[in-house]
Amino acid sequence: MSMMCKLSGHKWNGCICSRCGEKRDEGHAWDGCTCNVCGKTRDAEHRFELVPKGHLEWDRQRERHILQPKHIFRCARCGKERFEEHEWTGEACQTVCRVCGGKAIMFGSYTREKMGISHRWSGNTCKDHCEICGEPYPAKHVYERIRSEEEHGSGKSYRTHTLYRCSICGHEYWDSYEHDN
Ligand SMILES: [Zn+2]
Numbered sequence: 001m002s003m004m005c006k007l008s009g010h011k012w013n014g015c016i017c018s019r020c021g022e023k024r025d026e027g028h029a030w031d032g033c034t035c036n037v038c039g040k041t042r043d044a045e046h047r048f049e050l051v052p053k054g055h056l057e058w059d060r061q062r063e064r065h066i067l068q069p070k071h072i073f074r075c076a077r078c079g080k081e082r083f084e085e086h087e088w089t090g091e092a093c094q095t096v097c098r099v100c101g102g103k104a105i106m107f108g109s110y111t112r113e114k115m116g117i118s119h120r121w122s123g124n125t126c127k128d129h130c131e132i133c134g135e136p137y138p139a140k141h142v143y144e145r146i147r148s149e150e151e152h153g154s155g156k157s158y159r160t161h162t163l164y165r166c167s168i169c170g171h172e173y174w175d176s177y178e179h180d181n
């Protein structure tokens with residue numbers, strides 16, 4: 001506090017003393033939620049914006065994104081956060097939030113079951129799929145070895161190519177293996 005302010009009182013210019021810089025909690029120059037002069041914030045007139053991907057959380061164990069029960073809005077001015085429920089639209093596995101675009105199917109299984117949201121599988125093998133969205137059923141192929149071919153290069157090494165085929169859906173792939181001797 002300056003000598004002058006001590007003797008004759010502060011020279012208030014709104015919320016700040018123009019002589020010594022002392023602040024008071026009145027006379028703020030509010031611009032939305034923040035005072036333009038001293039930087040104080042109030043809980044009104046925030047400018048909330050949806051935080052992009054703020055509703056997603058990476059599940060390390062399952063290696064996929066989990067949808068959070070709420071999405072985050074953050075004030076572009078002061079950083080205050082607000083959480084809001086998703087607004088669901090659509091049916092079964094095609095249920096999405098009209099605000100953030102998050103898919104309800106990405107919820108953890110407990111929440112998903114509670115909401116009655118799931119794929120409608122046509123069966124339970126690798127050739128089956130969801131009748132609504134076409135998602136393949138998460139079943140493993142049952143591969144059988146069909147035939148092998150040997151490919152001899154120069155020198156002693158050679159390569160084996162083996163054809164595998166899934167006995168359920170017929171999916172095929174070649175596997176090759178390098179031999180050293
Ligand atoms: Zn002062």
Ligand SMILES: [Zn+2]
Nearest residue numbers: 015028035038
């Ligand atoms: Zn102020």
Ligand SMILES: [Zn+2]
Nearest residue numbers: 033046075078
């Ligand atoms: Zn704010």
Ligand SMILES: [Zn+2]
Nearest residue numbers: 071086097100
């Ligand atoms: Zn949402």
Ligand SMILES: [Zn+2]
Nearest residue numbers: 093119130133
């Ligand atoms: Zn589906």
Ligand SMILES: [Zn+2]
Nearest residue numbers: 126141166169
């Ligand atoms: Zn298959």
